[in-house]
Amino acid sequence: MLKVTLKKIAATLGVSTATVSKALKDYPDISEKTKKKVKSLAASLNYKPNSFAQSLRNQESKIIGLIIPTIVHHFFSNIIYGVIDSASEHGYLVITLQSNESYEDEKNKINLLIEKNVDGILLSLSDKTVNYKHINRLIDDGVPVVLYDKISRSVNCSKVIINDFAAAFNATQYLIDTGCKKIAHIRGPLKPQTTIDRFMGYKKALEVNNILFDDSLVYVSDSLSFENGYNIAPKIINDHTDVDAIFSFTDLVATGVLIRFKELGILVPEQISIIGFSNWFLSKITSPTLSTVDQPGYEMGRKAFTLLYNELNQIRNGEPIKHEIVEIATKVIPRNSTKPI
Amino acid sequence: MLKVTLKKIAATLGVSTATVSKALKDYPDISEKTKKKVKSLAASLNYKPNSFAQSLRNQESKIIGLIIPTIVHHFFSNIIYGVIDSASEHGYLVITLQSNESYEDEKNKINLLIEKNVDGILLSLSDKTVNYKHINRLIDDGVPVVLYDKISRSVNCSKVIINDFAAAFNATQYLIDTGCKKIAHIRGPLKPQTTIDRFMGYKKALEVNNILFDDSLVYVSDSLSFENGYNIAPKIINDHTDVDAIFSFTDLVATGVLIRFKELGILVPEQISIIGFSNWFLSKITSPTLSTVDQPGYEMGRKAFTLLYNELNQIRNGEPIKHEIVEIATKVIPRNSTKPI
DNA sequence: TTGAAAGCGCTAACAG
DNA sequence: CTGTTAGCGCTTTCAA
Numbered sequence: 058m059l060k061v062t063l064k065k066i067a068a069t070l071g072v073s074t075a076t077v078s079k080a081l082k083d084y085p086d087i088s089e090k091t092k093k094k095v096k097s098l099a100a101s102l103n104y105k106p107n108s109f110a111q112s113l114r115n116q117e118s119k120i121i122g123l124i125i126p127t128i129v130h131h132f133f134s135n136i137i138y139g140v141i142d143s144a145s146e147h148g149y150l151v152i153t154l155q156s157n158e159s160y161e162d163e164k165n166k167i168n169l170l171i172e173k174n175v176d177g178i179l180l181s182l183s184d185k186t187v188n189y190k191h192i193n194r195l196i197d198d199g200v201p202v203v204l205y206d207k208i209s210r211s212v213n214c215s216k217v218i219i220n221d222f223a224a225a226f227n228a229t230q231y232l233i234d235t236g237c238k239k240i241a242h243i244r245g246p247l248k249p250q251t252t253i254d255r256f257m258g259y260k261k262a263l264e265v266n267n268i269l270f271d272d273s274l275v276y277v278s279d280s281l282s283f284e285n286g287y288n289i290a291p292k293i294i295n296d297h298t299d300v301d302a303i304f305s306f307t308d309l310v311a312t313g314v315l316i317r318f319k320e321l322g323i324l325v326p327e328q329i330s331i332i333g334f335s336n337w338f339l340s341k342i343t344s345p346t347l348s349t350v351d352q353p354g355y356e357m358g359r360k361a362f363t364l365l366y367n368e369l370n371q372i373r374n375g376e377p378i379k380h381e382i383v384e385i386a387t388k389v390i391p392r393n394s395t396k397p398i
Numbered sequence: 399m400l401k402v403t404l405k406k407i408a409a410t411l412g413v414s415t416a417t418v419s420k421a422l423k424d425y426p427d428i429s430e431k432t433k434k435k436v437k438s439l440a441a442s443l444n445y446k447p448n449s450f451a452q453s454l455r456n457q458e459s460k461i462i463g464l465i466i467p468t469i470v471h472h473f474f475s476n477i478i479y480g481v482i483d484s485a486s487e488h489g490y491l492v493i494t495l496q497s498n499e500s501y502e503d504e505k506n507k508i509n510l511l512i513e514k515n516v517d518g519i520l521l522s523l524s525d526k527t528v529n530y531k532h533i534n535r536l537i538d539d540g541v542p543v544v545l546y547d548k549i550s551r552s553v554n555c556s557k558v559i560i561n562d563f564a565a566a567f568n569a570t571q572y573l574i575d576t577g578c579k580k581i582a583h584i585r586g587p588l589k590p591q592t593t594i595d596r597f598m599g600y601k602k603a604l605e606v607n608n609i610l611f612d613d614s615l616v617y618v619s620d621s622l623s624f625e626n627g628y629n630i631a632p633k634i635i636n637d638h639t640d641v642d643a644i645f646s647f648t649d650l651v652a653t654g655v656l657i658r659f660k661e662l663g664i665l666v667p668e669q670i671s672i673i674g675f676s677n678w679f680l681s682k683i684t685s686p687t688l689s690t691v692d693q694p695g696y697e698m699g700r701k702a703f704t705l706l707y708n709e710l711n712q713i714r715n716g717e718p719i720k721h722e723i724v725e726i727a728t729k730v731i732p733r734n735s736t737k738p739i
Numbered sequence: 740t741t742g743a744a745a746g747c748g749c750t751a752a753c754a755g
Numbered sequence: 756c757t758g759t760t761a762g763c764g765c766t767t768t769c770a771a
Contacts, residue, residue, distance in 0.1 A: 062764060073742045078766060088740060108515050109459070110764035113450040113747050120461075120493070120514070128479040129472070129696075137478075138469040141496060150493045150514055152461070155482060173461070173491055174449050283682075312683055319685070341624075342653055344660065344685040355470075403748060414758045419750060429756060451748035454763050 061104045070094060081106075112174070121365060122170035122178045123153045124163065126207070130281075131337040132354045133181075136205065139358020140179060147366055149176070158280075160185040167191060177201035177365045182209060184246040184280075201368040201378070205361040207249045215364040215380045217357050221251045224350045224387040225258025228332050229304050231348075231389045233266050235396040237302035237330055241274040241293050243286070243314070245306040255306050255334065274300070278310050286313020291321065294329075301329055302395075308333035308340045308349055315343055315394060330395040345393035357385050402445040411439060422447075453515070462706060463511035463519045464494045465504065467548070471622070472678040473695045474522075477546065480699020481520060488707055490517070499621075501526040508532060518542035518706045523550060525587040525621075542709040542719070546702040548590045556705040556721045558698050562592045565691045565728040566599025569673050570645050572689075572730045574607050576737040578643035578671055582615040582634050584627065584655070586647040596647050596675065615641070619651050627654020632662065635670075642670055643736075649674035649681045649690055656684055656735060672735040686734035698726050 063074040070077070072091065080087045080095035081104075112118045123140050125133050141151050152175060154166040163183045170178055178195065180202060189212050195202055196214055205217040232240055242259045245252030256275070263270050273296060278285040286305065290313065293300055305311035311333030318325055325331055325345055333340055333349040340347035360383050371378050391398075404415040411418070413432065421428045421436035422445075439445075453459045464481050466474050482492050493516060495507040504524045511519055519536065521543060530553050536543055537555055546558040573581050583600045586593030597616070604611050614637060619626040627646065631654065634641055646652035652674030659666055666672055666686055674681055674690040681688035701724050712719050732739075 060764095063766095064764075074765080075742055075744090075767080076740090078764095079741090082766090086740060091740080105513050107454070107764050108513060109450050109454040110747090111766085113448070113454055113749095113764080114766050116747080118450070128482065129475040131470070134470040134475050137494070138496065141469065141494060145495070145510075150495070150510065152491045153478070153482060153494050154486070154491070155479065169486075169491065172446050172449060316683065339680045339683050342657065342680050342684055401748095404750095405748075415749080416751080416759080417757055420757090423750090427756060432756080448748050451763090452750085454748080454765095455750050457763080 060107075061099075061102045062107070066095065066098055066102065066104060070098060117176050118174050119148060120150045120152055120173070120175050121362070122167075122173075122175040123151050124156050124166050124170075124178065124180045125153060126156050126158045126181055126183050127281075128153070128155050131339070132206075132335050132352060135354025136181075136358040136361075139355040139360075140362045141358075142355075143359040143362040143366075147362075149362075149366070156181075156183045158184045160188070164191045167195065171195070171200065176369055177203070179203050179205060179361050179365060181205050182207040182249065184249055187248055199372075201365055201372065203361050203365045203368075205357055207251055209250060213380065215368065216382045217361045217364065217385065218382070219352055219357070219385050219387050221254035222258040222261070224334070224352070225255035225304070225306075226262045227258075227387075227389050228334065228350050229259045229262035230266070231391070232302040232304060232330055232332055232395065233262065233268070234398050235326075235330060237396075238268065239274070239297065239300050240268070240302040240304060241276065241297065241300050243276045243278050243289055243303060243305040243310055245277075245281070246279055247277065252306050259304055273297070278306070281307055281309055283309050283313040283316075286310035286315075287317045288313075290314040290317035294321075294323065303329060303331050305331065305333050308335045308337040308347060311347055311349070311394075312339060312343055315345075315347065319344075325394050326396045332389075332395055336390055340390075340392065343394070348392040348395040349390050350387050351390050352387055353385055360385065401448075402440075402443045403448070407436065407439055407443065407445060411435060458517050459515050460489060461491045461493055461514070461516050462703070463508075463514075463516040464492050465497050465507050465511075465519065465521045466494060467497050467499045467522055467524050468622070469494070469496050472680070473676050473693060476695025477522075477699040477702070480696040480701075481703045482699075483696075484700040484703040484707075488703075490703075490707070497522075497524045499525045501529070505532045508536065512536070512541065517710055518544070520544050520546060520702050520706060522546050523548040523590065525590055528589055540713075542706055542713065544702050544706045544709075546698055548592055550591060554721065556709065557723045558702045558705065558726065559723070560693055560698070560726050560728050562595035563599040563602070565675070565693070566596035566645070566647075567603045568599075568728075568730050569675065569691050570600045570603035571607070572732070573643040573645060573671055573673055573736065574603065574609070575739050576667075576671060578737075579609065580615070580638065580641050581609070581643040581645060582617065582638065582641050584617045584619050584630055584644060584646040584651055586618075586622070587620055588618065593647050600645055614638070619647070622648055622650055624650050624654040624657075627651035627656075628658045629654075631655040631658035635662075635664065644670060644672050646672065646674050649676045649678040649688060652688055652690070652735075653680060653684055656686075656688065660685075666735050667737045671737055673730075674735075677731055681731075681733065684735070689733045689736040690731050691728050692731050693728055694726055701726065 336351040677692040
């Protein structure tokens with residue numbers, strides 16, 4: 058493909074590159090006649106501005122970076138989808154990278170993105186990240202960052218979150234409303250704020266309903282996996298013969314519990330109710346179907362990009378940057394792994 | 399962030415930018431002493447070359463484009479993951495875009511990528527794409543393209559595929575081996591080569607086993623959705639009371655059938671066996687678990703990038719471009735929706 | 740209404 | 756061994 062440049066157009070038309078550039082951009086100081094001439098030639102030659110040259114001049118790439126802990130994951134897929142969709146609408150493209158829930162990877166991937174001069178970064182903290190220097194440095198350097206889902210209160214930037222505390226409270230309250238009295242909780246990795254908040258919400262619901270919190274009813278799943286649920290299930294019923302409900306921090310683990318219970322001949326929800334979290338697609342498929350809390354990934358992705366976009370515009374206009382924290386609504390989705398109210 | 403440029407380093411060191419550039423790149427014609435000086439200053443200043451300037455000079459972006467029909471999709475998620483993983487290892491970043499199974503979107507997204515000067519494109523054809531001019535033009539323009547999964551025989555480029563014909567043949571043969579005699583097929587959209595080949599594989603297996611092919615046993619699901627399976631299921635048993643097996647072109651649709659059968663009180667696999675395709679995660683979760691054909695997305699993604707990378711190197715070295723067609727192995731995964739052999 | 744010229748940051752041929 | 760210089764393609768200020 059012999060490339061069409063401003064220079065070439067200018068040459069064939071016998072005008073300057075400056076004129077061509079301005080004509081193409083509808084500058085008011087170019088005559089209509091020239092504009093028409095330039096535009097029609099550009100169109101017929103299928104002229105495409107060289108994005109490197111533009112970026113070099115304008116100091117912006119119109120590309121943003123998206124760091125995802127795990128790509129193959131129903132919730133995060135929806136995030137990716139939402140981000141890409143929203144970005145496209147505003148003329149931005151998205152480079153996606155995976156942190157593998159690793160602090161080192163997270164740092165490295167951020168660097169790759171910075172080296173490519175992305176205009177901003179969307180980031181969900183890895184489960185292992187406890188130190189936020191790498192992110193604060195970014196922000197200090199003027200790179201807009203928006204944290205989504207797994208965030209840290211101690212980073213000062215825009216964020217898109219759900220109210221994990223309230224969502225977990227509601228899920229637990231729902232179990233109580235269906236008559237459950239001894240509710241176990243499978244919590245996630247200890248560090249992320251999301252799993253801490255879900256745990257706190259669970260605890261609060263017990264308290265409000267005058268149910269004594271029992272530490273031994275809390276089980277930790279160090280990762281998001283089906284197997285973890287599968288393995289924790291028998292422990293729960295061995296430790297507590299009278300457990301009548303389980304609130305799991307995520308659907309995948311809840312599904313593992315469900316399947317194991319079926320193998321063990323434990324009836325769900327007759328003997329034990331189960332409620333998950335996230336409303337993964339698979340929660341509609343299990344048998345019984347899994348009650349859960351809807352966590353709208355697509356919408357979170359869209360919103361995360363929007364916040365970044367706003368900051369990008371503020372920067373472009375020389376306005377002060379306003380960080381915004383947006384909370385996306387969640388709701389309990391009753392299905393058949395819990396009893397009717 | 400006040401940016402560190404070659405110029406700045408050169409100025410503080412009292413040398414020329416050329417020297418700095420070469421020193422940083424270990425050119426043999428720079429003295430060790432100078433190299434050391436330059437490198438240590440660069441490191442302490444945290445110098446990062448400006449990628450726009452580099453790209454402008456070198457005419458390469460080290461970014462590739464990936465077009466996916468549907469992002470939120472277990473198989474395609476794995477493709478994305480494989481591509482990104484493999485690309486990272488070779489210093490490439492990936493811009494992902496979704497075609498929504500739409501021909502128009504596919505064309506538009508390709509254009510966006512070209513305008514960003516990506517070094518190459520990985521593409522899975524949308525279900526609606528029947529015209530390949532947009533892709534052939536790309537190839538003629540010298541943009542390396544690798545087709546994966548949904549390909550067209552009439553585009554001359556590298557491809558990563560599975561042998562859909564053989565895979566479908568094996569799936570059907572497996573049903574026959576378990577004693578099934580009247581096997582329905584739910585086929586996918588009519589245009590993609592993948593679903594055509596799966597249909598042909600199904601037909602061939604019947605033929606080889608002397609089972610008469612019956613056109614009325616073939617049902618079309620125009621999209622990949624749970625609902626389609628759910629709706630087709632009752633039709634099948636109404637049309638043919640003696641059907642004893644179903645081969646579905648994809649797990650999601652098979653799952654819809656499975657769930658509907660359960661609601662209708664039809665025993666799987668006792669009355670009707672079901673085998674799906676792709677080995678989605680959810681096929682391990684259904685009840686009974688779903689027999690299927692494993693289609694390794696991660697590996698396909700990796701391979702697709704590798705092929706692109708090879709072509710990129712061939713171009714860089716001025717070698718002739720060799721197109722390669724790679725077939726990834728699949729295998730039947732027996733689970734509990736089919737009878738034991 | 741148009742154009743000349745500078746410069747974004749980097750690389751590489753060539754000269755010294 | 757080091758520096759000069761030109762140029763990748765575009766934008767924008769300033770002068771004409």
